[in-house]
Amino acid sequence: xxxxxxxxxxxxxxxxxxxxxxxxxxxxxxxxxxxxxxxxxxxxxxxxxxxxxxxxxxxxxxxxxxxxxxxxxxxxxxxxxxxxxxxxxxxxxxxxxxxxxxxxxxxxxxxxxxxxxxxxxxxxxxxxxxxxxxxxxxxxxxxxxxxxxxxxxxxxxxxxxxxxxxxxxxxxxxxxxxxxxxxxxxxxxxxxxxxxxxxxxxxxxxxxxxxxxxxxxxxxxxxxxxxxxxxxxxxxxxxxxxxxxxxxxxxxxxxxxxxxxxxxxxxxxxxxxxxxxxxxxxxxxxxxxxxxxxxxxxxxxxxxxxxxxxxxxxxxxxxxxxxxxxxxxxxxxxxxxxxxxxxxxxxxxxxxxxxxxxxxxxxxxxxxxxxxxxxxxxxxxxxxxxxxxxxxxxxxxxxxxxxxxxxx
Amino acid sequence: xxxxxxxxxxxxxxxxxxxxxxxxxxxxxxxxxxxxxxxxxxxxxxxxxxxxxxxxxxxxxxxxxxxxxxxxxxxxxxxxxxxxxxxxxxxxxxxxxxxxxxxxxxxxxxxxxxxxxxxxxxxxxxxxxxxxxxxxxxxxxxxxxxxxxxxxxxxxxxxxxxxxxxxxxxxxxxxxxxxxxxxxxxxxxxxxxxxxxxxxxxxxxxxxxxxxxxxxxxxxxxxxxxxxxxxxxxxxxxxxxxxxxxxxxxxxxxxxxxxxxxxxxxxxxxxxxxxxxxxxxxxxxxxxxxxxxxxxxxxxxxxxxxxxxxxxxxxxxxxxxxxxxxxxxxxxxxxxxxxxxxxxxxxxxxxxxxxxxxxxxxxxxxxxxxxxxxxxxxxxxxxxxxxxxxxxxxxxxxxxxxxxxxxx
Numbered sequence: 087x088x089x090x091x092x093x094x095x096x097x098x099x100x101x102x103x104x105x106x107x108x109x110x111x112x113x114x115x116x117x118x119x120x121x122x123x124x125x126x127x128x129x130x131x132x133x134x135x136x137x138x139x140x141x142x143x144x145x146x147x148x149x150x151x152x153x154x155x156x157x158x159x160x161x162x163x164x165x166x167x168x169x170x171x172x173x174x175x176x177x178x179x180x181x182x183x184x185x186x187x188x189x190x191x192x193x194x195x196x197x198x199x200x201x202x203x204x205x206x207x208x209x210x211x212x213x214x215x216x217x218x219x220x221x222x223x224x225x226x227x228x229x230x231x232x233x234x235x236x237x238x239x240x241x242x243x244x245x246x247x248x249x250x251x252x253x254x255x256x257x258x259x260x261x262x263x264x265x266x267x268x269x270x271x272x273x274x275x276x277x278x279x280x281x282x283x284x285x286x287x288x289x290x291x292x293x294x295x296x297x298x299x300x301x302x303x304x305x306x307x308x309x310x311x312x313x314x315x316x317x318x319x320x321x322x323x324x325x326x327x328x329x330x331x332x333x334x335x336x337x338x339x340x341x342x343x344x345x346x347x348x349x350x351x352x353x354x355x356x357x358x359x360x361x362x363x364x365x366x367x368x369x370x371x372x373x374x375x376x377x378x379x380x381x382x383x384x385x386x387x388x389x390x391x392x393x394x395x396x397x398x399x400x401x402x403x404x405x406x407x408x409x410x411x412x413x414x415x416x417x418x419x420x421x422x423x424x425x426x427x428x429x430x431x432x433x434x435x436x437x438x439x440x441x442x443x444x445x446x447x448x449x450x451x452x453x454x455x456x457x458x459x460x461x462x463x464x465x466x467x468x469x470x471x472x473x474x475x476x477x478x479x480x481x482x483x484x485x486x487x488x489x490x491x492x493x494x
Numbered sequence: 495x496x497x498x499x500x501x502x503x504x505x506x507x508x509x510x511x512x513x514x515x516x517x518x519x520x521x522x523x524x525x526x527x528x529x530x531x532x533x534x535x536x537x538x539x540x541x542x543x544x545x546x547x548x549x550x551x552x553x554x555x556x557x558x559x560x561x562x563x564x565x566x567x568x569x570x571x572x573x574x575x576x577x578x579x580x581x582x583x584x585x586x587x588x589x590x591x592x593x594x595x596x597x598x599x600x601x602x603x604x605x606x607x608x609x610x611x612x613x614x615x616x617x618x619x620x621x622x623x624x625x626x627x628x629x630x631x632x633x634x635x636x637x638x639x640x641x642x643x644x645x646x647x648x649x650x651x652x653x654x655x656x657x658x659x660x661x662x663x664x665x666x667x668x669x670x671x672x673x674x675x676x677x678x679x680x681x682x683x684x685x686x687x688x689x690x691x692x693x694x695x696x697x698x699x700x701x702x703x704x705x706x707x708x709x710x711x712x713x714x715x716x717x718x719x720x721x722x723x724x725x726x727x728x729x730x731x732x733x734x735x736x737x738x739x740x741x742x743x744x745x746x747x748x749x750x751x752x753x754x755x756x757x758x759x760x761x762x763x764x765x766x767x768x769x770x771x772x773x774x775x776x777x778x779x780x781x782x783x784x785x786x787x788x789x790x791x792x793x794x795x796x797x798x799x800x801x802x803x804x805x806x807x808x809x810x811x812x813x814x815x816x817x818x819x820x821x822x823x824x825x826x827x828x829x830x831x832x833x834x835x836x837x838x839x840x841x842x843x844x845x846x847x848x849x850x851x852x853x854x855x856x857x858x859x860x861x862x863x864x865x866x867x868x869x870x871x872x873x874x875x876x877x878x879x880x881x882x883x884x885x886x887x888x889x890x891x892x893x894x895x896x897x898x899x900x901x902x
Contacts, residue, residue, distance in 0.1 A: 155668065157671070162672040258793070260564050260796055261792045264566050289892065292892040484882075
């Protein structure tokens with residue numbers, strides 16, 4: 087039997103570690119002959135674009151570099167399969183192409199590393215294969231910096247992103263306090279609907295750092311973010327701190343009409359500068375002091391030089407466990423973590439019906455948002471801290487981290 | 495005799511290492527009794543706001559943490575002394591206050607760690623002290639991520655910023671290549687007039703990475719940046735690369751009228767989103783593909799977790815050498831580096847009249863800009879590479895780097 091692995095969705099620092107985990111266990115188990123990588127997620131399966139991973143990962147050193155390389159070495163996609171409808175032959179075309187690829191390469195199990203959308207693909211493909219009587223296993227391996235997959239305590243990639251956010255936020259805090267003048271710094275963090283990553287910036291308090299002084303997650307503002315309330319929060323903090331630091335999730339939507347208005351620029355383009363930029367303008371207008379907005383942009387999802395060792399090790403483990411699951415006959419399932427305890431930190435690897443995660447989101451819990459919606463409670467620290475522990479030291483050449491590259 | 499040290503200008507990852515260098519040599523030399531820190535640069539000298547560094551830096555561990563902490567532990571300022579005019583008693587007021595502070599604390603030497611503006615302060619203060627017959631030495635210790643101080647081969651802080659830019663740029667490159675679609679990523683790097691830091695992104699080529707495919711420094715466009723030429727550069731690269739990466743200095747000014755027009759938002763505020771954002775819009779309009787702009791913002795100047803070991807060690811050494819210079823009777827001088835060779839990398843520490851650097855800028859040399867102004871030549875690698883070598887491993891607590899903080 088052969089297997090195929092694909093990576094999907096947005097990059098993280100840990101998605102290649104899961105690939106390495108699947109690959110290594112597949113090699114070790116002695117039951118798998120060839121290990122293929124599908125180029126650009128499910129698109130590679132549709133178009134029969136496979137690479138032989140044995141030819142690419144030729145040494146322990148390759149595997150080590152792979153685990154330290156961000157983003158997806160096999161490429162990714164945002165491709166969504168149409169639902170299979172037995173009554174509609176057109177809906178079957180793509181599935182038939184995928185089956186063609188699977189059978190042409192004698193692939194008995196397909197591993198899909200991805201987020202909510204990818205789990206939709208796992209479900210649909212598994213259902214189709216069962217419907218047409220093909221004994222090919224499909225297993226989902228979770229990944230997303232958003233930490234928003236239901237069914238798992240946390241997601242591979244999140245811990246590394248959180249470690250980047252905490253480290254960078256602390257450096258921004260140092261930077262912001264340099265002058266003797268009043269200032270406001272607003273840091274925008276990824277998470278369109280789920281505020282996990284933004285909330286995780288509260289971990290600095292474990293080291294006695296009070297900033298960020300205000301933390302806003304989208305879960306607290308499902309009926310709109312009141313900018314006047316925000317300005318009064320900032321005003322309150324300005325009385326206590328010379329350099330006020332705000333963490334805001336990109337998914338927070340100000341309730342002011344101007345937020346939409348600023349959307350069009352001189353070319354009529356939509357302005358994709360986000361909520362932090364908008365709040366910067368509003369603070370500047372209201373307080374007249376130095377105000378700066380900072381987007382952590384793609385760096386927060388691809389900074390493997392700041393990866394969490396716990397995250398990378400778990401990402402690898404969950405990939406290996408996916409192989410075990412497929413070999414034991416599972417299909418249509420997503421792997422996940424169940425937390426046993428915070429101190430000492432212990433988890434176990436689980437699996438469950440991928441349907442449970444497909445197209446669904448797990449939100450940051452209300453119990454960890456303060457009553458006035460401007461902060462995260464200290465209780466959340468116990469959840470976050472274990473996930474950012476340990477460092478993954480890059481290999482350096484010429485003073486720059488070495489990445490594993492498929493096409494040199 | 496006692497001494498005082500102050501830090502000035504924009505933050506870097508190395509400015510505290512220079513403070514540690516001055517402090518340690520002052521302790522070791524046996525000729526200095528008390529070591530004061532001036533809070534918020536020269537402002538602390540004017541207002542007699544000094545702290546006793548012996549009371550703050552109480553252990554080797556404190557000093558070690560200090561060297562790994564970005565920004566300025568003593569605070570900073572952008573304060574510029576008015577020129578002293580013997581005929582105008584008002585112009586003397588501030589100088590008299592500074593002398594008051596110096597004499598009240600029996601300070602025989604003042605060390606000012608800063609950039610071009612700070613060297614202006616060094617010159618002015620030294621001239622005044624000489625004019626009024628005070629035997630107090632004033633020594634400038636260079637620092638700036640811009641690398642734009644004349645008289646020195648390079649500046650403390652630059653190597654760490656360049657290491658951050660190279661590492662982060664490489665991660666952005668990995669991130670940008672994830673999908674099978676054509677894309678353009680434009681990364682804006684600090685440097686209003688000097689393109690050193692932007693140019694330094696070329697170091698990735700030492701490891702075989704062709705990106706960034708286009709690098710634009712302000713020195714090449716003193717009479718305006720031709721956006722049409724830029725778009726044709728991008729078009730050319732799009733034919734060779736699926737994911738085109740552009741590095742552009744914040745100081746590059748597009749020659750189109752709309753660049754100014756987009757400056758006003760719905761509130762009539764000036765838009766401080768920069769050149770990368772503008773070029774993103776123009777690429778999006780022209781090519782219709784995925785375009786993203788990224789500002790490395792303050793992270794590029796304060797990321798001590800990615801500091802260059804060479805930079806931090808040199809920053810410390812140059813601080814120590816400043817003490818030696820003052821003790822040997824120098825004043826009104828700036829410390830600097832003279833490069834002896836690239837391979838092996840060797841420098842010696844020099845000093846020269848601070849006037850030579852005050853208010854002046856050293857620009858990126860034309861010889862290292864390609865004829866078509868869209869790239870940096872390979873010759874520049876020999877200059878840049880030695881400056882980004884080696885890593886400074888942070889101390890971690892709770893998975894987060896530990897910073898030295900004056901006010902816990």
